[in-house]
Structures are given as structure tokens and as C-alpha cells.
């Protein structure tokens with residue numbers, strides 16, 4: 269493959285198949301970049317922009333970005349920080365530019381022990397063996413806490429390690445906790461919290477590629493902001509407008525429109541940049557509002 273520095277097309281690495289794949293592609297599509305993806309193909313060309321997608325294992329993405337093989341990458345902060353620590357420890361360039369945190373891939377890296385274990389606190393791990401896919405993040409944390417424990421590195425199925433007699437504890441990703449529960453483990457210490465990130469290679473991009481990134485980032489912000497935002501329409505008593513304004517979270521300068529045949533009420537249209545809960549709608553109703561509509565927003569630009 270041609271290194272990104274020689275390639276005229278902006279190359280973006282995404283996870284081929286896993287927890288981050290669908291959302292990364294969905295986000296790019298929402299930013300107006302069209303792809304025709306074939307399951308088997310590792311390289312996909314955009315149909316409407318000089319952009320290529322490289323579909324790889326998530327573990328390879330930080331290194332590809334740091335080495336300038338690709339221009340951008342979508343990756344979990346856990347994998348990013350693990351790779352950075354490993355490369356620093358082995359004297360390899362570990363620079364990258366963090367472009368945007370993304371609102372998906374939220375999880376935590378935690379130490380867990382078998383439920384029947386008499387674990388009281390972290391010092392109980394002294395002299396024990398911990399199975400993990402993230403040895404650098406784990407050892408970094410243990411060192412900070414003054415704990416000496418050995419690591420058994422497993423690239424998958426970490427949760428079965430205690431049962432299989434491979435380790436006393438595990439250090440693995442947790443989201444709902446269902447995997448730990450199903451394997452008779454309990455979460456003890458959160459050592460790292462993570463979400464997906466968009467990162468860029470450390471060296472400057474060509475002007476043409478930089479222009480593409482400058483176009484992509486505001487679109488990405490617009491998509492992420494729109495996801496939380498709602499367009500709210502309601503009828504409100506004129507006398508309650510001040511209360512309505514205080515109830516609508518993140519809504520600036522609502523539009524107030526007269527209603528035909530009703531002098532006491534007005535129509536209020538507002539964009540709320542925060543989630544609108546049922547409770548708020550109930551409160552609006554309680555102060556005399558009616559016909560309350562909450563609509564999703566697809567895109568936003570300031």
C-alpha cells in the first residue's frame with residue numbers, strides 16, 4: 269500500500285468488524301461521504317470525495333496513524349493509549365493529533381476478580397497474576413498504585429482466564445457488566461475510561477487533504493450536536509413564556525408566533541441542544557402548554 273504522504277486521496281482507517289465499525293461508517297456517511305462497502309474488501313473508495321477507507325483490526329489503527337501510513341483513524345482511546353505506551357516504552361514514534369472525541373464506544377477498562385474471591389483492596393493483587401489485552405495500561409496503573417503483579421497477555425476471551433486457571437484476576441473492557449456477570453466475576457477497580465476518538469497523523473497534511481479535513485470536522489461537530497438536539501414546538505400561554513424558557517434546556521431565542529383565534533396562547537418554536545426528558549414535557553403541560561412536539565434534527569450548522 270502507498271503511504272498516505274504519497275497518496276493524493278485522504279485515507280481513513282476504520283475497524284473492519286467490531287464494536288466501532290458501524291458507528292464510524294455511519295458518522296462518515298452522515299458527514300456526506302458516500303461509500304459502497306463490500307464485506308470482503310479492505311480498501312473502499314468514496315464515490316463523491318477523494319477519500320479512501322482502510323478497513324483493519326482496531327489494534328492496528330493507532331500505529332498506522334502514528335507511522336503516517338493513513339491520514340486519519342477512528343479508534344478507541346483504550347487501544348490508542350495502550351499503543352502509545354507500548355511505543356514509548358520501545359522507543360518508537362508515538363505522536364498523533366487528537367481531532368475529536370466521538371460519542372460512541374464508551375466503555376471502561378477494569379480489574380475484576382472471581383465473585384468468591386476474598387478481595388478487599390488493590391494491595392491484595394500483590395504477587396498475583398492478571399490476564400489482560402492491555403498490559404501497558406495495566407502495568408502503568410499498577411506502578412502508580414505501587415502494586416507488583418504479573419500479567420498474562422491474552423488477545424481475547426480474557427474473562428475465562430480465572431476459571432481456566434490462567435490468572436487470579438482480569439483487566440478487561442466493561443460496558444454493561446454482562447460479560448463479567450456471565451463469567452462469575454465482579455468489577456473492582458476502573459483503571460481507564462474510554463470512548464472512540466478521531467485521530468490524525470502527526471505530520472502536516474498536503475493542502476488538498478487539509479482542506480478535506482477542514483470540511484469534515486465542522487460537519488462532524490454538526491452531526492454530533494444534532495444527535496443530542498431537538499426541535500421543539502408547543503403552544504404556550506403568553507403569561508407563562510418566562511417559565512417555558514427556563515424549562516427548555518439549552519434553547520436560545522425561541523421563535524414566538526401568534527395563533528389564529530387565540531389571544532392568550534402563542535406558538536413557541538425552539539432548538540434545544542440537550543436531551544428533553546418526559547419530565548420536562550410534563551412540567552410544560554402543567555403550566556398550561558399544549559400540542560407539545562419534539563422532533564429530531566438531522567444536521568446543524570451555526
Ligand SMILES: Nc1ncnc2c1ncn2[C@@H]1O[C@H](COP(=O)(O)OP(=O)(O)OP(=O)(O)O)[C@@H](O)[C@H]1O
Pocket residue numbers: 283284285286287288324325326327343344345346347372373374375441442443444462463464
Ligand atoms: N462493550 C463495549 N461497549 C462499548 N464499546 C466497547 C465495548 N467493548 C469494546 N468497546 C470499544 O470498541 C473497541 C473495539 O472493540 P471490539 O470488541 O470490537 O474489539 P476487537 O475484538 O479487539 O476487534 P478487532 O477484531 O478489530 O481487533 C474497543 O477497543 C473499545 O474501545
Ligand SMILES: O=P(O)(O)OC[C@H]1O[C@H](OP(=O)(O)OP(=O)(O)O)[C@H](O)[C@@H]1O
Pocket residue numbers: 287424425427440441442443444445446447448
Ligand atoms: O460489559 P459488557 O457490556 O458485557 O461488554 C464488555 C465486553 O464487550 C467487549 O467484547 P465484545 O462483545 O465486543 O466481543 P469480543 O470479546 O469478541 O471483542 C469486551 O471485550 C468485553 O468482553
Ligand SMILES: [Mg+2]
Pocket residue numbers: 325326327
Ligand atoms: Mg482488537
